[in-house]
Amino acid sequence: MAFASTSMSTSTSMSMSMSTSRLSTSRSTVAALERVRRRRRRGRTRTTESLFTGLVQGKARVRALTPKSDAFATLALEFPTNALRELKIGASIAINGTCLTVVEHEKDEARFDLIVETLRATNLGKLRAGSEVNYERSARVGDEIGGHTVSGHVSCTATIREVVDTEYNREVVFALSDAELIKYVLPKGFIAVDGCSLTVGKVDKVKGEFNVWLIPETLRVTVLGNKGVGDDVNLEIESQTQVIVDTIERYMAERGM
Numbered sequence: 189m190a191f192a193s194t195s196m197s198t199s200t201s202m203s204m205s206m207s208t209s210r211l212s213t214s215r216s217t218v219a220a221l222e223r224v225r226r227r228r229r230r231g232r233t234r235t236t237e238s239l240f241t242g243l244v245q246g247k248a249r250v251r252a253l254t255p256k257s258d259a260f261a262t263l264a265l266e267f268p269t270n271a272l273r274e275l276k277i278g279a280s281i282a283i284n285g286t287c288l289t290v291v292e293h294e295k296d297e298a299r300f301d302l303i304v305e306t307l308r309a310t311n312l313g314k315l316r317a318g319s320e321v322n323y324e325r326s327a328r329v330g331d332e333i334g335g336h337t338v339s340g341h342v343s344c345t346a347t348i349r350e351v352v353d354t355e356y357n358r359e360v361v362f363a364l365s366d367a368e369l370i371k372y373v374l375p376k377g378f379i380a381v382d383g384c385s386l387t388v389g390k391v392d393k394v395k396g397e398f399n400v401w402l403i404p405e406t407l408r409v410t411v412l413g414n415k416g417v418g419d420d421v422n423l424e425i426e427s428q429t430q431v432i433v434d435t436i437e438r439y440m441a442e443r444g445m
Contacts, residue, residue, distance in 0.1 A: 239326060239327050239337065239338075239339070240282045240287070240324050240326065240327060240337075240338040240339070240340055240383070241324070241327050241336070241337070241338060241385065242324070242336055242338045242378075242380045242383065242384060242385025242386075243324065243385060244322040244323070244324055244383055244384050244409055244410045245271070245323060245324050245325060246267075246268050246271060246322075246323060246409065247268075247320045247321065247322060247323070247409070247410065247411055248265040248266060248267045248268070248271075248283070248320070248321050248323045249265065249266045249318065249319070249320055249321075250263070250264070250265060250266075250315050250316065250317055250318060250319040250320070250321065251264040251265060251266050251297060251317065252264045252317055253312075253313075253315050253316065253317070258304075259303070259304035259307070260301070260302065260303060260304065261301075261302040261307060261313065262291075262299055262300070262301055262302070263283070263288070263299065263300045263301075263302055263312065263315070264297060264298075264299045265283070265297065265298055265299075265300070265321065265323075266296055266297050267296050267297070267298065267323065268296070269296060270296075271296065271323070271325075272293055272295075272296060272298060275290060275293055275298065275325075276290070277290055277291065277292070277293070278290065279325075279326065280326050280340065281298070281300075281323055281324070281325050281326070282322075282323065282324040282325075282326075282338070282340045282383045283300065283312065283321050283322070283323055283383070284310065284311060284312060284321045284322050284382045284383055284411070284421075284422050285310075285322070285338070285340065285342060285380050285381070285382050285383030285384070285422040285423075285424055286306060286310045286312060286340060286342050286383075286422060287339065287340025287341065288300040288301075288302075288306075288340075289301070309342050309344070309345070310342045310345065310422050311345055311382075311420040311421065311422055312422075314420065320411050320414065321382075321411060322382050322383045322384060322410050322411050323383075324338075324383055336378040336380075336385050336426060337426075337427065337428075338380045338383070338385065338424055339424065339427065340383075340424070341424060342422045342423065342424055343366075343369055343372075343423050343424050343425040344364055344365045344366040344369055344423055345365045345420045345421065345422055345423065346362040346363060346364050346365060346381075346420070346421050346423050347362065347363050347365070347418065347419070347420055347421075348360060348361070348362060348415060348416060348417050348418060348419050348420075348421065349361045349362065349363045349397060349417065350399075350417065351416055351417055356403075356404070357401045357402060357403050357404070358401065358402045358407060359389070359399055359400075359401050359402075360399060360400055360401075360402060360412070361397055361398070361399045362381070362397060362398055362399070362400075362421065362423075363395065363396055363397045364396045364397070364398075364423065367395075367396030369423075369425060370391065370392075370393050370396045370397075370398070371393065371433055372425045372426070372429050372430045372433055373388055373391050373398045373425070374388060374391065374429060375388055375389065375390060375391050376388060377426060377429055378426040378429070379398075379400075379423060379424070379425065379426060380422075380423065380424040380426075381400065381412065381421050381422070381423060382410065382411060382412060382421045382422050383422070383424075384406065384410050384412060386400045386402075386406075387400065387401075388400060389401060
C-alpha cells in the first residue's frame with residue numbers, strides 16, 4: 189500500500205528484478221489459494237486455512253480488551269458496516285497483522301481470544317477501549333493480489349524511532365525488538381507492518397533499523413497515520429526472503445565460508 193519515494197531511484201536491472209519478484213510472489217500466492225480451494229472441494233480439511241495479502245481493508249475500533257489471566261485475554265472489536273458480511277465462527281481475520289480466530293460475532297462486532305504467545309509477541313496486549321486497529325479478512329480465490337503473501341504470524345515488534353513528514357509522503361524509521369532479524373530486511377524488499385504490505389527503503393544492520401515511505405492513502409486507510417515516535421508495531425518478515433537468507437547461510441557454513 190506504500191512505496192519508496194522517487195528519490196530512491198534504482199537501475200533498470202533492479203527494476204526488472206523487482207518486477208520479476210512481484211510477479212513470482214503473485215503467482216505463488218495464487219497457487220497457494222488454488223491448493224486450498226482444491227483441498228476444500230475434496231473435503232480433506234475441516235479447518236479454515238488463511239492467507240493474507242497485506243492490503244489493509246480498513247480500521248476497526250476496540251470495544252474492550254478483557255484480561256482473563258496473565259496468559260489469556262479476549263478482544264472485542266467493532267468493524268465498519270458490512271465489513272463482517274458472511275463471516276462465520278472459526279474464520280480468521282488479520283488484526284494489526286496478527287491472524288486471529290473469530291470466536292463470537294454479532295452484526296458489526298467480533299470477538300477473539302488472545303493467548304499468551306499472542307500477548308507476548310505482538311502489540312495487541314497494549315490496546316485499550318477506543319484504540320483503532322488494521323484489519324484484513326482472509327483472501328479468497330479470485331481476489332486481487334496487490335501486496336505480498338502474508339501469513340499473519342508476527343515475527344517481532346518494532347518501535348517507531350523517527351517520523352519525517354514531507355509534502356507528499358511520510359518517512360518512518362523502525363527499530364526491531366529483535367535486532368538479529370534485521371538480516372531478513374532488505375532494501376526494496378517486502379515487509380508487513382501492522383499487517384500493511386510495505387516496501388523497505390534503507391536498512392541499518394548495525395542499529396537494527398529500517399525505514400519506509402508512506403503515501404497519503406496508506407496514512408488515511410491504516411492506523412499508521414495515527415502512530416508516532418515511541419509507538420510499537422507488529423512486523424512480519426517476508427517468508428521467501430527468510431528462506432533464501434537461511435539457505436545461503438547454511439550453505440556457506442557447511443563449506444566453512
